[in-house]
Amino acid sequence: MKYLDEFNDPIVARQLFAEIERITTRPWAIMEVCGGQTHSIIRNGIDQLLPDNVELIHGPGCPVCVTPVGMIDKALDIASQPGVIFCSFGDMLRVPGTSRDLFQVKSEGGDVRVVYSPLDAVKLAEQHPDRDVVFFAIGFETTAPANAMAVHQAHQRGLTNFSVLVSHVLVPPAIEAIASSPTSRVDGFLAAGHVCSIMGTWQYGPLVERHNVPIVVTGFEPLDVLEGIRCVVAQLERGTAELENAYSRVVTDSGNEAAQRMVEDIFEVCDRQWRGIGEIPLSGWRLSTRYADYDAETRFDVAAIDSPESSLCRSGEVLQGLIKPYECEAFGNECTPRRPLGATMVSGEGACAAYYQYRRLDVPTTPVPVTLSAVAGA
Amino acid sequence: MCLAVPGQIVDIREDRGTRMATIDFDGIRKEICLAYLPDIDVGDYAIVHVGFAISKIDEASARETLAMFKELGILDDELALESAEVESVELRS
Amino acid sequence: MPEAPDFDGWSCPLPLRGQDRVVIGHGGGGRLSAELIENIFLPAFGTSPEAELHDSAMLDVRTAERLAFSTDSYVVRPLFFPGGSIGDLAVNGTVNDIAMSGAQPLALSAGFILEEGLAMNVLGRIAEEMGAAARRAGVRVVTGDTKVVEVGLADGLYVNTAGVGVIPDGVDIRPSRARAGDAVIVSGPIGLHGIAVMSRREGLEFGTEILTDSAPLNGLVAAMLAASTDLHVLRDPTRGGVAASLCEIAATAHLGIEFEESTIPVPPEVAAACSFLGLDVLSIANEGKLIAVVPPEVVDDVMSAMHAHEFGRRACVIGRMVPEHPGVVVARTAFGSSRVVDVPLGEQLPRIC
Numbered sequence: 046m047k048y049l050d051e052f053n054d055p056i057v058a059r060q061l062f063a064e065i066e067r068i069t070t071r072p073w074a075i076m077e078v079c080g081g082q083t084h085s086i087i088r089n090g091i092d093q094l095l096p097d098n099v100e101l102i103h104g105p106g107c108p109v110c111v112t113p114v115g116m117i118d119k120a121l122d123i124a125s126q127p128g129v130i131f132c133s134f135g136d137m138l139r140v141p142g143t144s145r146d147l148f149q150v151k152s153e154g155g156d157v158r159v160v161y162s163p164l165d166a167v168k169l170a171e172q173h174p175d176r177d178v179v180f181f182a183i184g185f186e187t188t189a190p191a192n193a194m195a196v197h198q199a200h201q202r203g204l205t206n207f208s209v210l211v212s213h214v215l216v217p218p219a220i221e222a223i224a225s226s227p228t229s230r231v232d233g234f235l236a237a238g239h240v241c242s243i244m245g246t247w248q249y250g251p252l253v254e255r256h257n258v259p260i261v262v263t264g265f266e267p268l269d270v271l272e273g274i275r276c277v278v279a280q281l282e283r284g285t286a287e288l289e290n291a292y293s294r295v296v297t298d299s300g301n302e303a304a305q306r307m308v309e310d311i312f313e314v315c316d317r318q319w320r321g322i323g324e325i326p327l328s329g330w331r332l333s334t335r336y337a338d339y340d341a342e343t344r345f346d347v348a349a350i351d352s353p354e355s356s357l358c359r360s361g362e363v364l365q366g367l368i369k370p371y372e373c374e375a376f377g378n379e380c381t382p383r384r385p386l387g388a389t390m391v392s393g394e395g396a397c398a399a400y401y402q403y404r405r406l407d408v409p410t411t412p413v414p415v416t417l418s419a420v421a422g423a
Numbered sequence: 424m425c426l427a428v429p430g431q432i433v434d435i436r437e438d439r440g441t442r443m444a445t446i447d448f449d450g451i452r453k454e455i456c457l458a459y460l461p462d463i464d465v466g467d468y469a470i471v472h473v474g475f476a477i478s479k480i481d482e483a484s485a486r487e488t489l490a491m492f493k494e495l496g497i498l499d500d501e502l503a504l505e506s507a508e509v510e511s512v513e514l515r516s
Numbered sequence: 517m518p519e520a521p522d523f524d525g526w527s528c529p530l531p532l533r534g535q536d537r538v539v540i541g542h543g544g545g546g547r548l549s550a551e552l553i554e555n556i557f558l559p560a561f562g563t564s565p566e567a568e569l570h571d572s573a574m575l576d577v578r579t580a581e582r583l584a585f586s587t588d589s590y591v592v593r594p595l596f597f598p599g600g601s602i603g604d605l606a607v608n609g610t611v612n613d614i615a616m617s618g619a620q621p622l623a624l625s626a627g628f629i630l631e632e633g634l635a636m637n638v639l640g641r642i643a644e645e646m647g648a649a650a651r652r653a654g655v656r657v658v659t660g661d662t663k664v665v666e667v668g669l670a671d672g673l674y675v676n677t678a679g680v681g682v683i684p685d686g687v688d689i690r691p692s693r694a695r696a697g698d699a700v701i702v703s704g705p706i707g708l709h710g711i712a713v714m715s716r717r718e719g720l721e722f723g724t725e726i727l728t729d730s731a732p733l734n735g736l737v738a739a740m741l742a743a744s745t746d747l748h749v750l751r752d753p754t755r756g757g758v759a760a761s762l763c764e765i766a767a768t769a770h771l772g773i774e775f776e777e778s779t780i781p782v783p784p785e786v787a788a789a790c791s792f793l794g795l796d797v798l799s800i801a802n803e804g805k806l807i808a809v810v811p812p813e814v815v816d817d818v819m820s821a822m823h824a825h826e827f828g829r830r831a832c833v834i835g836r837m838v839p840e841h842p843g844v845v846v847a848r849t850a851f852g853s854s855r856v857v858d859v860p861l862g863e864q865l866p867r868i869c
Contacts, residue, residue, distance in 0.1 A: 046449045046788050048429035048468055048480055051489055055850040060496040067502065080869050081425050090853020109869050134473070135794075135865030148862075158719060161793070161866055162474025164456060165719050187425040188868060190459055191475045198441065239425035242470070242478040265425075267851065268492065294485040295470055295478045304459040304477065382861060402858050426794045426868055445723075449788035452723030471792065473868050 048294070052266035061271040065278055066096045073281050074100045074230045074366060075274060076223065078216055079185075079237035080107030080395075081265050087399040089267045099278060102231060102366030103389075103396040104223065105319060108184045108214050109136040110388035110395045113318035114354055116212045117142035119347040123179050123210065124155045126345060130173060132166035133181040135159045140391050141384070143352045163195035170199065170207035179341045182209040187239040189213050189330060190304035193311035196332070196339050208341040211331050214317055216240050217248045218328035223365060224256040230366050233277035235263040235270070238292040243308075245300025249288050257286045264292040311336060321360030321388035358387030363396050370397040377401065427472035429480055432457070432465050446471055538634040543664030552662060556636075560643035561626075561650065561657040573658035575623055580682040584617035586610055587678035595642065595672055598712045599727025602675060603645030605803060608730050609754070610677040611653045615734040616750040616806065618689045618741060619681030621653060626660040626677050631670040642673065653732035655679070681734075686745045691768035691809075693748040696839040699815045700775060701808040703736065703822060704729075704830040706758055707786035710800035710864070714789070720866065726785050731804030736827045740808065743821035749809035752802070756860055759798040761807050762845045763859045766837075773845040775835025794867035798847075799860040809837060 077083060083103045086092055092101045105111050121142050124131035131147070138147045138159065151157040156176075160166050163180055170178035182192040192209065199207040216237055223229055236249055241262045249260045259280035263273025273291045280287060290296055310333070317329025332340045342348045358380070359373045370376050370389065380386040382398050389395035430446040435457060437443070444457040446469070456475045463469060469476035541548040577583065590606045607624065614621045626646065630639065650657055657677075708729040715724045733752065740747060749769070753761040758780065766773045782797050790797045804827060810818050815833065822828030845857040 046429060046784075046791060047431070048482075048485055049791065051485075053850075054492075055852075057492045057496060058851050060492070063503075064495055064498075079425060084869075088855060089849050089851055090855055091851070093853040094851060107869055134868045136867045136869050138865060139861070159865055160719050162456070164474060184868060185425060187427065187472055187477065190477065191456070191473045194441075194456060194458060194475070201440065237425060239427045239470070239472060239477070242427075265427075272488070272492075294481045294488060301459055301477060303461060307459070402856065428791045430792070448792050450725055450785040451788045451792065453792065 049266060052264070052268040054268065058267050058271060061268065061275060062094050065099065065271065065275050068275075068282055069096050069098045069278055070282060072098045072100065073232045073278060074102055075233050075235065075277050076102040076104045076231040076366065077235040077263070077270070077273075078104040078106040078220060079235070079240070079265075080110065081239070082106065082235060082237070082263065082270055083396065083399065085265050085267060085270055091267060091270060095274070099274065100366075101274075103364070103399070105219055105322060105364045105388065106185075106216070106237060107388070107395060108188070109140060110391045111214055111319040111321065112137070112140065112183055112212050113320045113352075114142055115318070115350055115352040116210070117146070118352045119342065119350045120181055120210055121145060121147065121150055122347050122350060123341055123345045124150045124157050125153070126177075128176055129345075130156045130158060130169055130176050130178045131181070132158050132160045132169065132178060134183070137181055137183065163192050164198065167195050167198045167202075167204070167207060170204050171202065174206060176206060177344075178207050179345070180207070180209045182211045182213065185214055185216055185237065185240050186244050186308075187237075187242070189308050189312060190243060190301070193307045196311050196336055197307060199339060200336065208339045208344050209332065210341040211312070212317075213312065213330035214319065215314075215328050215330065217252060218325050219319070220249075220252055220260075221255075222322070222325045222328075224252065224258060226365060228365065228367060231258065232281055233259040233261070235273045235277065236260050238262055238264040238269070238296055241292070241296045241300065243301050243304050246288060246290055246296060246298050253286055253288045259286050259289070261289045261291050262296050264295065319388075320354065320391075321358060321364060323361070355386040360387035360389040360395075360397065363389045370400040373397070425472060427470040427477060429468050429470050431468050432463060432476075435465060444476065446476065536636050538630045538632060538636060538639060538664055540632050540664050540666070543630065543662055549662060556640050556643050557660060560640070560647035562647055563656075573623060573625075575658075575680070577622070577682065581685065582683040584614045584619035584681045584683055585678070586613035587676060588613060589674060589676040591671070591674050592713060593671060594713075594716050595638065597716050597728060598724070600712075600730045601642055601645050602673065603642040604649035604730050605728075606675045606677045607646050607649035607653065607655075607657075608732050608803060610679040611655060611732045611734055612752045612803075612806070614679050614681035615732075615737040616689070616752055617681070617683055618687040618737060618747065618750065619683045620734055620738065621655040621679050621681045623658045624650060624655055624677050624679040626657045626675060628660070628662045629670045629674040630662065630664045631672050632664055632667045634672055639673065642675075649732065653734055684741065684745070687741060687747070689747055689750050691749050691751075691765045694765060694769035694771055694809045694837050695748065695811065696771055696837050698748055698809045698811055698837040699833045700762070700773060700835045700837065701810065701815075701819070701822070701831055702758065702780055702834050703733075703806045703808070703828045704804075705781040705783045705786070706753070706802055706805060707782060707790065707797045707800040709803040710757070711786050711789045713801075714793075720793075722789070724785060724789065726783070726789070729802060729804035731827050733804065733806055733827060736806070736822065736825045739821045739825045739828070740818050743817040744810070744814035746814055747808060747810050747818070749807075751807045753805060753807055754801050754803060757797070757799040757801060758807065759796070759845070759857050760859050762857065765807070765809060766845050767843045769837065770842045772838040772841040772843070773835060774838050775845075775847055777847045778850045779832055779834045781830050781832065794869075795864050796860070798857060799864050
């Protein structure tokens with residue numbers, strides 16, 4: 046595929062690895078926030094081939110993983126109600142709530158359907174006027190404009206049988222929370238390229254200033270990830286802290302203004318629970334009151350559902366890079382990809398799932414003991 | 424998060440006020456929403472996420488980035504050559 | 517209920533009481549059932565109308581010492597997809613399962629569960645495609661059964677096929693025969709069937725030229741055995757794809773597998789489909805491919821035989837059986853790193869993340 050294959054070239058990758066090796070003189074810890082970047086790193090073994098001095102910490106960049114247990118339980122409740130067609134992206138079907146997941150609800154007779162695009166859910170609402178169609182609107186800023194368009198279309202077309210269960214999360218507050226934590230080990234960040242293609246890069250300047258960390262907007266193909274890492278290391282080595290754009294073929298400083306306008310109309314900022322981390326203030330989007338009619342939480346009376354997280358789960362520490370997945374006692378025991386406890390095991394991008402799936406050969410057989418330092422909750 | 428892949432716009436049309444397009448990924452054709460890229464044209468490349476084109480690919484920028492990688496490769500080869508020469512000089516002396 | 521596509525090619529040899537849809541009575545074993553058999557199944561499966569129909573087919577296997585016996589049920593949706601249908605899938609699938617033991621198929625059975633209201637010409641077309649697939653594989657459907665269930669069940673049509681085949685002397689093909697050092701071979705490009713079916717799935721539809729690779733592999737297997745009877749393992753990577761098959765072989769053989777990702781042929785359109793849907797091509801179903809594990813001494817001969825055959829032209833060696841990490845399959849990426857390849861958890865679903 047054009048503009049994809051060229052950025053997978055193994056020969057150029059080798060040169061980028063060599064260049065990173067050449068310029069690295071001290072140990073650095075770099076966090077990629079985006080789950081898609083984590084996937085690319087683990088799947089291509091990028092962290093295996095980086096010099097030992099460059100450590101990658103996999104951040105909370107998977108909106109699927111960080112959807113709080115309570116929100117999943119709300120989804121399960123709605124999907125179980127008669128007459129409902131519950132539509133979702135494929136990723137969410139295996140995410141467990143307190144006791145089950147959407148797949149199980151489907152097997153119990155719930156009409157749960159995977160959609161590729163939120164507009165497919167709107168189509169279903171038009172095709173089935175006698176049914177209630179609910180769309181599970183999750184994601185980072187990248188997905189919000191698509192989800193917003195669904196609400197916009199439903200509103201335009203006067204659909205009274207369409208609603209959305211919204212659980213959007215925002216990247217800059219997450220970076221703020223991580224960078225502010227006294228136990229943070231992160232020296233530099235790879236910002237999420239596709240999030241920035243929507244929002245632009247301007248939100249990250251203040252983060253760079255406040256925390257004196259380099260932030261490099263990075264893409265997803267192996268060469269893009271390596272280039273992002275190279276830029277961060279180069280900055281760290283020369284002692285600068287700046288905002289850089291290493292994904293300029295897709296990201297502009299101002300972002301996608303048409304998308305931003307739609308999102309500003311349909312959504313409004315709110316506090317959000319992040320599974321495994323806790324509440325991060327002003328880190329989410331919910332439906333704006335203008336579109337309250339499309340809010341599935343009120344329509345199906347599930348707003349009160351609030352579920353506790355697993356006490357065994359240490360994903361918050363994994364997300365901050367304080368422990369490696371195999372250093373958690375539950376890893377591979379109570380917690381596996383089939384029965385995940387927390388955010389980082391829930392989907393393929395989660396650090397724990399990635400380790401479990403791809404790294405069985407590296408995982409030490411006796412877990413390394415760790416003394417728990419104070420974890421600053423956000 | 425944010426699986427988005429590059430494709431080429433093949434045709435553009437309106438569907439009840441929403442700008443839609445057919446995008447081509449190496450022979451795969453998919454209908455996507457073009458509402459967020461009002462200035463894009465047939466033949467342009469865009470990245471697509473959940474059925475929406477979210478950003479036009481700046482082809483000149485892509486070429487620049489690839490050219491920069493190429494230069495890096497040449498630079499690295501030169502550096503490798505230099506250090507190999509230094510090593511062989513050291514061996515000889 | 518499936519939408520009946522355009523059936524220009526199908527003609528009904530005899531009138532079926534003017535019925536254009538299956539009714540409950542067609543499964544009752546009486547005159548309606550007999551009419552269905554006479555007018556749809558027998559012509560499609562190549563049985564002459566005068567042939568004696570018993571409760572069971574009788575097969576002469578006096579020369580055989582070992583039989584391969586396999587069954588599979590087919591519930592694919594949609595019923596018709598680019599390049600094929602549930603019909604040829606049902607024949608090729610069982611023919612291939614038998615072929616994976618090194619056997620040539622002797623005979624097949626076909627059991628149908630039909631949804632009341634299924635269009636007769638849909639059933640007719642599927643039966644014809646089964647017959648054609650069977651002829652292509654050199655086997656016949658010799659016995660069968662039909663049941664009809666109420667509207668709302670069976671999603672149009674389910675079919676089960678079972679088959680027997682004779683395993684030639686001197687042939688012993690099963691996963692525990694794999695040895696460290698054996699070569700692992702894939703017979704051709706992967707991912708075609710799964711993507712072809714997915715392209716027609718409601719909610720996901722996309723335009724593509726990709727056709728299913730559904731094909732009978734017994735001819736290819738015969739050609740490989742002619743080159744060497746010492747094939748160790750054969751496996752057709754259907755549901756779960758190449759990943760599932762390699763993991764099953766490694767687990768049963770108590771050996772590791774190491775392969776080079778870049779050696780597996782993937783058609784660009786399949787790669788593109790996997791890219792935009794976020795799927796792993798190694799987990800996508802194939803219906804006309806096989807994986808072979810063979811001792812190093814016979815690799816060249818087997819590969820030549822494969823390349824000379826219609827269904828093995830793009831065969832290639834992708835890796836080896838290794839004594840290390842028994843049961844674990846490791847892929848070496850184009851970048852030189854390694855990752856463990858696992859059995860996919862369940863159905864392949866498109867992702868956004």
